[in-house]
Amino acid sequence: MDKKIKRERSSATKTHILSILEEKKQALAHKDIQLLLDNSVDRVTIYRALDRLVDEGKIHKVTGMEGIVQYAICHNCNKEEHHHNHIHFHCVQCETISCIENVEPKFKLPDGYTVENVQCMVSGVCKNCNSL
Amino acid sequence: MDKKIKRERSSATKTHILSILEEKKQALAHKDIQLLLDNSVDRVTIYRALDRLVDEGKIHKVTGMEGIVQYAICHNCNKEEHHHNHIHFHCVQCETISCIENVEPKFKLPDGYTVENVQCMVSGVCKNCNSL
DNA sequence: GTTTATGCAAATTCTTTGCAATACT
């Protein structure tokens, strides 16, 4: 029940994953990351590195429309506070998921409900694909 | 690539699943449904019945915060048109997911984006639990 | 009688766990 006191440590896998996510500027699934790592890193190692990055507030999990789990860079988070109420956009043409930073959905629930967290997935055609 | 021409047919499993979902008034996972069917129906049969019900526009899939797939009754859908832009509410106390009908999230995406579909998961405490 | 639904076995995919070896600080 007690929190594991784990010091953050750099690791080849974590660094590499982060730079991939930075470069692609979109959410990627475990599978994609493994491929982009040239299959040179063990599946399990990738799972664990992703978990640690999530714990450290560096990336966050996004579950796509079809239930596929993906990971994206966190821009406004740290280990203590997470802010993922922004919209995730799934482009049906280029099949990518990306974060629309600074756009939060507004809504009014019926009386009696208390809101803690919001996850919003919007699908459609992204800026890039629309301008082709 | 061609659509399977399947006539809709009644079946014990489909009917039973529908009445369970109607009665519970919340989204249920495959697992829950199997249990509520007293484990008397084969896992695979349930998966297939759920798929068919989704195709027929009778129920829709909801993927919860933690990636658990659940199914809920459709109130405004048919085989041709689906309207699931309403909010799905996940209560962290009673651990249920339910549809908040008629509440759609509003947001404004940057120029260039075209919206086709919206899926919004809100977690918090539901009306029932808040009034206890 | 033709098509769809069911049950069983088996295969796939995704994810997690245990453990020994290695790397980081």
Place this chain on the structure above:
DNA sequence: AGTATTGCAAAGAATTTGCATAAAC
């Protein structure tokens, strides 16, 4: 030295596929 990371093997959960039998229309 002490703790976190890695790789491998193996287990576990969720979902899908194939095929023969049963049921619906």
